[in-house]
Amino acid sequence: MEKAALGITPLEQNQYSTRVGDSVYRVKLLDEKRVEVDGRTYSSSFVRTPEGSYSLLLDNTIFEIIVLESAQNGEDKSLQLKVGGSLLKVTIEDHRSLVRRSLLLAHPQLSTVQEIRAPMPGKVVRVEVKLGETVIAGSGLLVLEAMKMENEIRSTMGGIVEKVFVESGRAVEKGEMLLSIKTN
Numbered sequence: 001m002e003k004a005a006l007g008i009t010p011l012e013q014n015q016y017s018t019r020v021g022d023s024v025y026r027v028k029l030l031d032e033k034r035v036e037v038d039g040r041t042y043s044s045s046f047v048r049t050p051e052g053s054y055s056l057l058l059d060n061t062i063f064e065i066i067v068l069e070s071a072q073n074g075e076d077k078s079l080q081l082k083v084g085g086s087l088l089k090v091t092i093e094d095h096r097s098l099v100r101r102s103l104l105l106a107h108p109q110l111s112t113v114q115e116i117r118a119p120m121p122g123k124v125v126r127v128e129v130k131l132g133e134t135v136i137a138g139s140g141l142l143v144l145e146a147m148k149m150e151n152e153i154r155s156t157m158g159g160i161v162e163k164v165f166v167e168s169g170r171a172v173e174k175g176e177m178l179l180s181i182k183t184n
Helices: 095-106
Strands: 015-020 023-031 034-037 040-048 054-058 061-073 076-083 086-093 113-117 122-127 140-146 149-154 159-164 177-183
Antiparallel strands (some): 061 076, 140 149
């Protein structure tokens, strides 16, 4: 996988992006006795103590870790830890969570306003909705007469009528804005 255009570097198997406060570290589990942090290899041991805390040995330094809070949001895991006397907020992401986040960033949310435009030139026979009215997908919004035929214009999504730009009896051109609906 190539480096993402949004600045999110893909992770390998057994590799994690770990945010501690404002700092981000790349952690790779090499085997049961070694871990790599930002390219530097450490001998390591991680065990749960009988008291319910954890003991982490990195090279010759021992850290006692107490998990105060743990939350899972999709693939991400957030932890509130007490390490020694310090409180730390830690977020751990793996390969899947980074791919998911990059896809969400690459595809912005669709517009929340549905613009209803005249599909052809004609005359508004009647407006069937009012400002602030809730409509569902398929609801009739207005009737437009074109070439002596009445055409009902329907909503394609549910929402609330945000603006009404036309009234009965008014002539409209193709593409002219008729209504806008704020979608749910």
